[in-house]
Amino acid sequence: MTMQPISNISSQPSRWLLSILLLVILLLTLIPSLRLLIEALKDWHLLGDSTFAQVLQEPSTWRAFSRSLYTSGLGTLIAVCLGSLFAFSVTLTNIRAKTALVFCFMLPMMIPPQVTALSWLQLMGPGSPLLNTLGLAPALGSPQPLYSAEGIAMLLGIQHAPLVFLALRTSLIHLPGDLIEAARLSGARQHHIWLDIILPLTRNGLIAGTSIAFVSALGNFGIPAMLGIPASYYVLPTLIYQKMSGFGPSVLPEMASLSVLIGVLALIGIQIQQYAAQKGRFRLLGNSSKAQSFDLKRGRVGLEVALWLVISLILMAPLLALMTSSLVPALGVPLTWETLTFSAYDEMVSRQGMTRRAFSNSLLLSISAALLLMVLSILIANSLRKSSAKISTWLLSSIEIPYALPGVVLAIACILLFAKPLPFINLALYGTLWIIFIAYLARFLSVALKPVLASINEMDPSLEEAAQIAGASPSRRLIDIVLPLIAPAVGAGGLLVFLTSVNELTVSALLWSAGRETLGVLIFNLDESGDSILAAAIAVLVVLMVFVLMMLLSLCARYLPKGVVPWQS
Amino acid sequence: MAELILNQVSKVFEQNPVVDQISLNIPQGSFVALLGPSGCGKTTTLRMLAGFETLSGGELRLGHQTLATAKAQISPEDRNMGMVFQSYALWPHMTVAENVGYPLKHRRIPSGMYQKKVNDALETVEMMPYAQRYPQDLSGGQRQRVALARCLVTDPDVVLLDEPLANLDRHLRASMEESFRAFHQRTGATMIYVTHDQAEAMSLANQIAVMEKGRLVQWSSPEALYHQPKTQWVAEFIGQGSILMGQKVPENQTLTGEGVNALFHPTNERAQSAFLVRPQHVQIELINASLPQSATLTARVISQVYRGERYEIHLEMPNQQRLQAFHPVAVPIGATVSLNLTQAWSLAA
Numbered sequence: 001m002t003m004q005p006i007s008n009i010s011s012q013p014s015r016w017l018l019s020i021l022l023l024v025i026l027l028l029t030l031i032p033s034l035r036l037l038i039e040a041l042k043d044w045h046l047l048g049d050s051t052f053a054q055v056l057q058e059p060s061t062w063r064a065f066s067r068s069l070y071t072s073g074l075g076t077l078i079a080v081c082l083g084s085l086f087a088f089s090v091t092l093t094n095i096r097a098k099t100a101l102v103f104c105f106m107l108p109m110m111i112p113p114q115v116t117a118l119s120w121l122q123l124m125g126p127g128s129p130l131l132n133t134l135g136l137a138p139a140l141g142s143p144q145p146l147y148s149a150e151g152i153a154m155l156l157g158i159q160h161a162p163l164v165f166l167a168l169r170t171s172l173i174h175l176p177g178d179l180i181e182a183a184r185l186s187g188a189r190q191h192h193i194w195l196d197i198i199l200p201l202t203r204n205g206l207i208a209g210t211s212i213a214f215v216s217a218l219g220n221f222g223i224p225a226m227l228g229i230p231a232s233y234y235v236l237p238t239l240i241y242q243k244m245s246g247f248g249p250s251v252l253p254e255m256a257s258l259s260v261l262i263g264v265l266a267l268i269g270i271q272i273q274q275y276a277a278q279k280g281r282f283r284l285l286g287n288s289s290k291a292q293s294f295d296l297k298r299g300r301v302g303l304e305v306a307l308w309l310v311i312s313l314i315l316m317a318p319l320l321a322l323m324t325s326s327l328v329p330a331l332g333v334p335l336t337w338e339t340l341t342f343s344a345y346d347e348m349v350s351r352q353g354m355t356r357r358a359f360s361n362s363l364l365l366s367i368s369a370a371l372l373l374m375v376l377s378i379l380i381a382n383s384l385r386k387s388s389a390k391i392s393t394w395l396l397s398s399i400e401i402p403y404a405l406p407g408v409v410l411a412i413a414c415i416l417l418f419a420k421p422l423p424f425i426n427l428a429l430y431g432t433l434w435i436i437f438i439a440y441l442a443r444f445l446s447v448a449l450k451p452v453l454a455s456i457n458e459m460d461p462s463l464e465e466a467a468q469i470a471g472a473s474p475s476r477r478l479i480d481i482v483l484p485l486i487a488p489a490v491g492a493g494g495l496l497v498f499l500t501s502v503n504e505l506t507v508s509a510l511l512w513s514a515g516r517e518t519l520g521v522l523i524f525n526l527d528e529s530g531d532s533i534l535a536a537a538i539a540v541l542v543v544l545m546v547f548v549l550m551m552l553l554s555l556c557a558r559y560l561p562k563g564v565v566p567w568q569s
Numbered sequence: 570m571a572e573l574i575l576n577q578v579s580k581v582f583e584q585n586p587v588v589d590q591i592s593l594n595i596p597q598g599s600f601v602a603l604l605g606p607s608g609c610g611k612t613t614t615l616r617m618l619a620g621f622e623t624l625s626g627g628e629l630r631l632g633h634q635t636l637a638t639a640k641a642q643i644s645p646e647d648r649n650m651g652m653v654f655q656s657y658a659l660w661p662h663m664t665v666a667e668n669v670g671y672p673l674k675h676r677r678i679p680s681g682m683y684q685k686k687v688n689d690a691l692e693t694v695e696m697m698p699y700a701q702r703y704p705q706d707l708s709g710g711q712r713q714r715v716a717l718a719r720c721l722v723t724d725p726d727v728v729l730l731d732e733p734l735a736n737l738d739r740h741l742r743a744s745m746e747e748s749f750r751a752f753h754q755r756t757g758a759t760m761i762y763v764t765h766d767q768a769e770a771m772s773l774a775n776q777i778a779v780m781e782k783g784r785l786v787q788w789s790s791p792e793a794l795y796h797q798p799k800t801q802w803v804a805e806f807i808g809q810g811s812i813l814m815g816q817k818v819p820e821n822q823t824l825t826g827e828g829v830n831a832l833f834h835p836t837n838e839r840a841q842s843a844f845l846v847r848p849q850h851v852q853i854e855l856i857n858a859s860l861p862q863s864a865t866l867t868a869r870v871i872s873q874v875y876r877g878e879r880y881e882i883h884l885e886m887p888n889q890q891r892l893q894a895f896h897p898v899a900v901p902i903g904a905t906v907s908l909n910l911t912q913a914w915s916l917a918a
Contacts, residue, residue, distance in 0.1 A: 003641040462658035465621055468645045469652045470719070471675030480671070484662040 018383045022395070024376070028442040029398045032413035033405070036263070039256035039416050055257040060239065065261070068235040071152045071224065072217035078157025079213040082314070083164025084206070086307065091172040092198075093294050095304050103554070104311045109162035110546050112503035113222030114524050115539040116159055119322035120146055121226065121527075122536060130321040132334040147231040155223045158314045160213040167209030171202045207276035215269035218262065219406025221506040222520070226527060236262045237408040237506070244412075244510055249419055256416065259409040270404045319543060325536035344537035355538065357515065358522035365433060365518065366501035369440040370494040373448035376441075378490055381452040382478055396453075403446040407506025414439045414511060431513040439507045447500060448493040451560065455489030456482070488559040499549050503542055571632025572596055573618075573727060573759055578627035580613050587613050589783040590627065595761070595776070600753050602762045602774035606806070610783040611763045615729050618761060619652055620645035631726060646675070651720025651758075652729040655736065657712045659704035665715050666691070666700040672723045690718040693755065694748065710741045714748065721756060730762045734769060742769070749773060767807050771795070779803055797821065801916050804845040809881075811848070811892035812916070817841040820917045829910045830866050835887055843916040850912040851894035853882065856905050866908035868892070870900050884908070 043050045055061055086105050090098050108116060122128060125144035131137035145151060183197050221237045228238055240258050243251050296303060324335050326344050333339050348355045384392045402410050418429040418438075429435045459482070467481045505520030512521045519542065526535035557565040573595040580588040588610040595601050603611040616622040617629065620642060629636040636643050651672075659668050670687045678686070691697045694714035704712055713733060720728055730749070734742045750773065753760050764770050770777050771791040779787045779794065787799045798804040799821075801812060815832035818824065820842075824832070832844065856867065868884035871891070875881075882894045884906065900906065 002647070003635065003637075003643055005641050460656050460658060462654040462656050463660060465619075465645070466652065466654060466658035466719075467660075467671065468621075469619055469648070469650055470672035471646045471649075471723075472671075473646060473675075476675070481660055485660075 017379070018387065021376075021380055021383060025380070025395060025399060025445075028438070028445060029401050032410060032417055032442060033263075033401055035416050036256050036259055036409065036413040039253055040260040042253070051253040052257045052260070055254055055261075060234070061258065061261070064234050064236045064239040067149065067233065068218055068237075068262070068265075071149055071156060071235055072214055072220075074150065074153035075156025075160065075217040076210060076214045078154060079159075079161040079164050079217070080206070080210055082157065082161035082310070083209060083213070084168055085310070086161070087165045087168035087172060089303055089307055091169050093296050093300070093303065095296070095300055095307070097304075101307060101311070103550070104315055105165060106162045107315055107547070107550070108158050109160070110499060110550060111543055112505060112520055112523075113155075113159055113220055114226055114505050114520060114527075115222075115322070115503070115542055116155055116318070117146075117223045117226035118523065118527055118532070118535055118539050119318035120151075120155055122325040122532070123318045123321035127331040127532075128321060129324040129328045129331065129333065129335055130317075133324060133336070135334075144230075146227050147233075148227075149233060152224050152227045152233070152235075155227065156217040156220055159220065159223065160216050163213045163216060164206075164209035167212060168202060168205045171205030172198075204276045208273045211269045211273035211276065215266045215273070215404065218266055218269070219408070219506070221406075221408060221509060222524070225505075225509070225524065229528075237406055240408050240412065241509060244415075249415065252412070252416060252419070255412050259406075259412045263405050263409045266405055266409075270400075322536050322543070323540055325533060326540045328533065331532055344533045347534060348537050348541075354517065355522065355534075358517045358519050361433060361516060362502050362504075362519035365437055365440060366498045366504075369437060369444060369501050370448070370497040373441060373445055373497050374490050374494040376445065377449040377452040377493060378478075378483065378486070380449060381456045381486070382482060384453070385456055399446050399449060402442040403444065407443065407504075408510065410439055410443055411507045411510035414442075414507075431516070433516050436508050436511045436516070436518065439511060440501050440504070443507060444497045444501055448497045451489040451493040451496070452486055455486040455560070459485055488556055492553060492556065492560050492565065495549060495553055499546065503546070571634075571726075573761075574628075574630040575614075575618075576628040576630065578614070578617060578629060579625045580610070580617060580622060581625040586783050588617070591778075591780075591785045592627075593778060593785070593788060595759060597759055598757045599776055600760045600762065600774050602764055602770035602777045603780060604764060604767060604770040604777050605780035607765055608782075609780040611765075611780050612731060614780070615731055615761060615763045618727070619650060619729055620648055648727075649723065649725050650727045650729060651723065651725035653713070653716045653720055653731065653733045655732045657704070657716045657736075659712055659715055659719075661704055664701050664703055665696060665707070668704065668715055669718045669722055672719065676723060686722055690722040693721060693752070694718045709737050710745060713737065713745055717748065717752060721752065721758075724756070725758060728756075728758050728760045730760065732763055732765070734764075734766075746773060771807075779806070781806075796823065797914060798845060799917060801843055801845075804914070804916060809848050809893060811846050811851075811890075813844045813846055813890055813892060813913070815842055815844050815913075818915050820915055822915045824913045824915065825911065829913050830908070832913065833886075833890075833910065834865055843918070844913040845916055846892060846910055846913050848881065848893040848895045850910060851884075851892060852909040852911065853884070853894050853896055853900070853906040854909075855900060856907050866910070867905055868908055870902055870904050870906060872902060873899060875899075 040052055041050075044052065047053065086101070089095060090102060095101075121144065123130060124146055126138050126142050128137050146155070179201070180193055180197055183193050188196060219237065221241065224233075224235045224238050225241065228234060229242070234242060236258060240255050240262075244255055325331070327340055327342070328335050329339060329341050329343065380395075384395065414435055415430065418435050420430075421428040429438070463485070464477055464481055467477045472480060503520050504518065505524055508518040508521050509524065512518060517525070519538070523535050523538055523542070526532070526538070553565050573593075575591055575593040575595075577590045577592055578588060579586065579590050591610075591614060593601075603614055605611045613622055617624055617637070620637065623642060624637050624639050626639050628638050629642075631648075634643075636648060660671070663671065666687055669690050670683060673683055673686060687700075688697065691700055694717050696711065696714050696718060699707060699711065699715075704715065707715065716733070733749075734745055737745060746769065749760075749762075762770070762773060771794075774791060777787075777789065777791055777794050778785055781802060787794060787803050789797075794803070795808055798807060804810060804812060813833055816834075818832070824844075832842075853868075866886070868886045871883045871885050873880050873882045873896075879895045879897055880899055882896050882900060883891065884894060885891050886908075894908075
């Protein structure tokens, strides 16, 4: 038995490990944003002639800015309508098959935006194989209706409706049934219950959901790229992409300024969301009685039909179109037994070297990112639990930054950081997979960490204290006690990282180079070069993969803290 | 094994003294209860003994070995203590046998001894048939027994118990109390038991430390605590009883016999001492209004509670002082009774 100075004990597991972790987090999260800010403002002394001021004076900036606001605003409106319809129906009524409904409703969020866009493009327009098969296709030569601001907004709305749904459902689930029963006993009619009880109590959830949907729509790249670029309709992220791919690194300062502009917009939205979410939090402590469910009686079937109709419109139809497209020999040909062909799949597997490369690049990137982030999040969560509240709040908010900022912003920041070879070691990361890898680590750290933190905070601290008094050292406690208990959450976090990064487009669209393309980039490029059939075939595989992984997560939901698997209640 | 010594032990959380200069000498093998209302610092004291909380001041010793000072301490894993947590803290991913055996894995023991020690510990708490079960398949009392076996497996010098019965129902508490008593007799380990339940503390411990707002108010045997409380607060906290004001007498005296009634005579105006009067020391008798009044002390019946073996009678004396008595049969509410006080304890001012 030896006495140890208090200063050594209070910071277990050990000070140096915590310092290294802090450094890694700092490098991944704050440095890129800071680098971006410096680039945008480095010639501020030129005032009106500085890059930032010039970017602000350009009409294209403000055109893209107002288009961003318009498409995201309209998209958010659609998302709020769809999301609240589903949230209220699923949590407050006695409709059947809720799990299946929620699963289907959440799918659009997990399907990469470029695939969503592609499948909608296959659904509508004169070349649609599905409409041709059904004989409903508009006349050849008529414009594709989705190549418009409203088309972009609609898809943004569908893609981000699950976010509104989640935020709203969180506050609805914790709306205790007895509050509504008390209102009824006080003599409140149905519409009064809605106006006086339900809406006020879920207002914060609605605000939080709305702002996060807006921020996500603002940062979305896949949808406005697939639908807007062909119509020369540029929003901020696609404007940055367009200029970067047109002019290359020479316009970096200009792009940094644009990124700061969109970043500020996103940060405002995040602030609103966090404020609303925090204000809503105290209610979680309250009553844990059963949530209210209104008996709809005969209206139940009507609502069920309506909800499934919405699902078939926003999910089934486009996916069906995507599948049909992947099975015809050329666009515009209707699908019959004679025209059915697997040549696109054949081509994907056998002939296209690029396809295989993209698959292996994406798998390599996402699997290794998921594994590394799993390890990192175990270490971070374990030391966060023991460090002071101030440090952990600070760390957690800095980890959120790269995930919350639009992907384009992070991509530009990474280019700025790694365009030149790294100092001292003279290592060039630009043009390699490494730059994408680092960007993924920064962007998805929060995705991996959140379930682990939730799980470790849920753990009774006396479990570890019991091991300590049993004589176990800090590392043994981590391995013997903490790790087995948080393992499901770690796995879920890793799976979520894999799911989001394997289809990622926004970051890699700017960071890829020849031979280093990812799956997301591949689909995007194939569609841009007119090879929609092959793009559709790959997209079908991607959707299938998403579906399987989501099912896998659903299966282990039982062992996870509440809220880790988004579509499970 | 040796004496456990707390010397002016203090803990300050953000400038609030939670534990304020507590000094105790706990002889080896004693069963000590740290008793007090919630927030009195008893759990913090226990956690300092375990090493989970650092000391802000003072010193903690086990015999000649210093366990902790404000500057340095031995970490919990090196103290050879056992602890039973309020939540049991059984590891849900290990079987009962693995839970119990875990502390052995961190000590050098001969290879053949592991299984024997685990079995012995499980035998002691009669949990052998459940060795291969997981904690979630056990009832609350069974979990508590496993937790007990886990801390006995290494023969610890000191066993710390943090409100171990708080989560159990009343029936189970009695049988678990019996287990703790048997455990203590068998092992002879020093046991420190935190509780807010005075009945639990009285029935288990041979020494009780009563704490209030971070300070030690009394350190004595259960009997002394009950009959000779040091302050009015302790008197009101421990057991049932009434505080009456009466004629001035020296502090901390047990008064018995005929003279007790006279202390509280209504004509006595110089009532300056506080007395503790236990309800079993208050005899009452219904006064028949037609007979001449002879009793010096009378009171009116305010209310009564049926307690099974007797009635608990709440009384008010003519000078508005209230007191409690036990009586074998019910008395009418509002009736006047004569009082005979057989014993009182004069409290320190």
